[in-house]
Amino acid sequence: MVMNLMRNRRSIRVYRTEPVPGEKVAKILEAGRLAPSGANRQPWVYIVVDDEALKGEIRKRSEEADSLFHKEAPDWLKNWLKEEGITTTKQFLTDAPFLVVVAGNTKAPYWLESTWISIAYMILLAENEGVGTLTYTPGNTEPLNKLLNLPKDYEVVAILPIGFPAETLPPEKRPRRPLAQIAFHNRHGINLPQSFGSNLHVRR
Amino acid sequence: MVMNLMRNRRSIRVYRTEPVPGEKVAKILEAGRLAPSGANRQPWVYIVVDDEALKGEIRKRSEEADSLFHKEAPDWLKNWLKEEGITTTKQFLTDAPFLVVVAGNTKAPYWLESTWISIAYMILLAENEGVGTLTYTPGNTEPLNKLLNLPKDYEVVAILPIGFPAETLPPEKRPRRPLAQIAFHNRHGINLPQSFGSNLHVRR
Numbered sequence: 396m397v398m399n400l401m402r403n404r405r406s407i408r409v410y411r412t413e414p415v416p417g418e419k420v421a422k423i424l425e426a427g428r429l430a431p432s433g434a435n436r437q438p439w440v441y442i443v444v445d446d447e448a449l450k451g452e453i454r455k456r457s458e459e460a461d462s463l464f465h466k467e468a469p470d471w472l473k474n475w476l477k478e479e480g481i482t483t484t485k486q487f488l489t490d491a492p493f494l495v496v497v498a499g500n501t502k503a504p505y506w507l508e509s510t511w512i513s514i515a516y517m518i519l520l521a522e523n524e525g526v527g528t529l530t531y532t533p534g535n536t537e538p539l540n541k542l543l544n545l546p547k548d549y550e551v552v553a554i555l556p557i558g559f560p561a562e563t564l565p566p567e568k569r570p571r572r573p574l575a576q577i578a579f580h581n582r583h584g585i586n587l588p589q590s591f592g593s594n595l596h597v598r599r
Numbered sequence: 600m601v602m603n604l605m606r607n608r609r610s611i612r613v614y615r616t617e618p619v620p621g622e623k624v625a626k627i628l629e630a631g632r633l634a635p636s637g638a639n640r641q642p643w644v645y646i647v648v649d650d651e652a653l654k655g656e657i658r659k660r661s662e663e664a665d666s667l668f669h670k671e672a673p674d675w676l677k678n679w680l681k682e683e684g685i686t687t688t689k690q691f692l693t694d695a696p697f698l699v700v701v702a703g704n705t706k707a708p709y710w711l712e713s714t715w716i717s718i719a720y721m722i723l724l725a726e727n728e729g730v731g732t733l734t735y736t737p738g739n740t741e742p743l744n745k746l747l748n749l750p751k752d753y754e755v756v757a758i759l760p761i762g763f764p765a766e767t768l769p770p771e772k773r774p775r776r777p778l779a780q781i782a783f784h785n786r787h788g789i790n791l792p793q794s795f796g797s798n799l800h801v802r803r
Contacts, residue, residue, distance in 0.1 A: 397601050397727050398626070401633040401720055417795035422602070424782045428775060429605040430719070431734065434679050437775065441782045443795070449785055472708065475638050498787075504676065505736065508756070511712045512734075515634070515719030516605055523601050530635065530716075532709065544787040552712070571632060571641060578628045578645045581653055583702075583748040591621035591647070 400522045405569065407527030408481070410491040410558035419524045420493055420557055426520035427497070430513035433505030439513045442496040442543050447489070452542060453496070453554070454488035457533035461485065464534025487529065491556030495528075496539065498549045510552050517555060527560035604726045609773065611731030612685070614695040614762035623728045624697055624761055630724035631701070634717035637709030643717045646747050648698040656746060657700070657758070658692035661737035665689065668738025691733065695760030699732075700743065702753045714756050721759060731764035 703714035
């Protein structure tokens, strides 16, 4: 059931190096391909990286970019990164057997929005296949565009490592705002009536 | 199976006015709530609109914005809109029993990207519930921010009409680029090897 995939999916930051069958990767890409897009332009491309040297290059450039990003982050974000144990070391970029680098055609209407729907489809399919992933965007994606020979007008938007998880995350590590705090009736600030049964969904 | 939801989901532009049970709407919102987000900020809010006058206002402002948008569209987009029969008349905004207006906190990191993952989750859950929807963004969302009393820093990103479809769309109305055209190996332009079985997925 799709709601269970959504509920159980966690962002995985530690991977086993063990290979993932290529068919599973292809299924994940196929899911991304099926996403709707602005004017049906399907503005996404997926670069599946398994070359170890190239993964190393991607990691190097991402860590460089993130060092700057972490340094310039506002205090609340610095604290969050610390609490989560997220450092500028991106070992998952070399440990995961595959990286799916997702790029989009910046000239297509709603290209970024469409590409992120496509990414959402892929992370759900990965969960369905029992494979871990993460939507990781380095602080600067510019160096990757050239490294991956992207055509003009295409930009990297995210890297999805694909691999079997080497960590088990408890659900309570992801506290969530209850529906009553984010869903409103006709205007912001007005609660949905009981007929929506929305209080049933107020859980973490 | 989640891939079937992805494969069968179509953007619905014609709706029956018949009510959708509130519980189904709540389930759709619950799916959106479960999306991952940048630094777990969950930057989205959902305004469920069923007030007929307010739906009329939203339609009026969207049609005004789209008149300008269609006029200024490049030729290829004008042609696409014509082929698809998409005009500036947005009857679905008043016919659909519910509009879920999705807005995001523009100060959160990756707020737009995160909010679109949340939208992707909602459209798949709608498909799972047998309810039609569409990710519609008017050419200018600015007038809606005030109309819906959004807090400072929040912006409307899309309107999802929620209703039972009054049209049945054949799959071939959505031609798709084959996987071989969008998925590459290590660098753009290099085909994935057979071991990915990706040719199996080359279908519309």
